[in-house]
Amino acid sequence: MKRTAQSREPQVKAGKAAAKGAAVVKQPPVKLPAVKLTDEQFQAISHAVSDPRRFAILQQVAAPSGVACGDLREHEVISPATISHHLKELTEAGVLEVERDGRCANLSLRRDVWQAYIERLAGL
Amino acid sequence: MKRTAQSREPQVKAGKAAAKGAAVVKQPPVKLPAVKLTDEQFQAISHAVSDPRRFAILQQVAAPSGVACGDLREHEVISPATISHHLKELTEAGVLEVERDGRCANLSLRRDVWQAYIERLAGL
DNA sequence: CATCTAGTTCGATGTCTGTCGAACTATTCG
DNA sequence: CGAATAGTTCGACAGACATCGAACTAGATG
Numbered sequence: 001m002k003r004t005a006q007s008r009e010p011q012v013k014a015g016k017a018a019a020k021g022a023a024v025v026k027q028p029p030v031k032l033p034a035v036k037l038t039d040e041q042f043q044a045i046s047h048a049v050s051d052p053r054r055f056a057i058l059q060q061v062a063a064p065s066g067v068a069c070g071d072l073r074e075h076e077v078i079s080p081a082t083i084s085h086h087l088k089e090l091t092e093a094g095v096l097e098v099e100r101d102g103r104c105a106n107l108s109l110r111r112d113v114w115q116a117y118i119e120r121l122a123g124l
Numbered sequence: 125m126k127r128t129a130q131s132r133e134p135q136v137k138a139g140k141a142a143a144k145g146a147a148v149v150k151q152p153p154v155k156l157p158a159v160k161l162t163d164e165q166f167q168a169i170s171h172a173v174s175d176p177r178r179f180a181i182l183q184q185v186a187a188p189s190g191v192a193c194g195d196l197r198e199h200e201v202i203s204p205a206t207i208s209h210h211l212k213e214l215t216e217a218g219v220l221e222v223e224r225d226g227r228c229a230n231l232s233l234r235r236d237v238w239q240a241y242i243e244r245l246a247g248l
Numbered sequence: 249c250a251t252c253t254a255g256t257t258c259g260a261t262g263t264c265t266g267t268c269g270a271a272c273t274a275t276t277c278g
Numbered sequence: 279c280g281a282a283t284a285g286t287t288c289g290a291c292a293g294a295c296a297t298c299g300a301a302c303t304a305g306a307t308g
Contacts, residue, residue, distance in 0.1 A: 043176055049245075050174035051266080052167055062248040070284070082267055084286050103275040103284045109248065118246050121173075124186040124238060175296080194254070206297055208256050227254045227305040 035116040041094055045117045048093035053078065054086045058109060061096060066108030159240040165218055169241045172217035178210045182233060185220060190232030
């Protein structure tokens with residue numbers, strides 16, 4: 001798979017996408033069971049979302065129906081191996097859920113965990 | 125200034141402090157003027173808070189009256205040079221404000237910026 | 249005014265991290 | 279069943295980053 005020159009910063013395209021953010025359908029006021037984060041998990045989430053590419057992935061995956069791995073915009077700018085690396089970081093941090101569908105993977109945001117993370121940050 | 129062996133992870137002491145979190149006085153419902161974060165600033169904040177030591181610093185600094193640099197618990201575990209390095213990261217990200225008081229520095233949380241950061245994350 | 253204190257900057261060091269191609273596993277297709 | 283597709287893992291590489299001691303600047307003290 002060909003792509004443009006190696007770059008640490010996301011390509012302008014991805015950057016702009018991250019900046020604008022996908023249109024988000026507002027969640028109905030469903031009360032999620034409270035999740036309690038360990039310190040390690042909190043730290044892992046902070047680390048996982050500090051990378052602009054991983055945050056951009058989370059933005060896409062936050063859509064109510066999730067997103068198929070193959071539909072991630074990152075396929076246009078980084079290699080499948082790197083995408084896999086980032087997905088692993090997010091999954092191990094606990095904010096991403098992967099559901100295999102044949103040879104495809106469907107990705108979704110662990111909203112309960114994300115909510116707990118936000119609340120932890122807001123506690124400052 | 126003496127301290128224990130070099131370690132990337134914060135010492136248990138600092139870790140526990142970060143885990144428990146300082147007791148936070150609930151802010152009165154004062155409406156802060158909305159701050160708009162640029163993508164770069166959002167990214168810089170994410171990066172700045174992803175480090176456990178910097179997050180622990182923010183927790184201390186979030187006290188309503190802020191905290192004097194010399195009173196940061198980090199002085200027990202890392203060198204002044206490293207503290208300075210972390211303070212610079214937080215200041216440049218825009219979440220920390222430094223006010224010199226003679227040779228001392230008083231640190232406080234930019235609550236407006238922090239609030240904007242939380243809201244940006246919650247937008248997923 | 250010399251000395252001390254508080255914090256900053258510089259340069260070095262070792263570790264971490266995002267990237268890749270190649271090889272791999274698992275599933276689907278023709 | 280062989281070929282194609284989707285995604286993963288491995289090992290290597292180059293750059294980023296947290297750490298330090300030493301030297302520095304600026305303010306306070308005796």
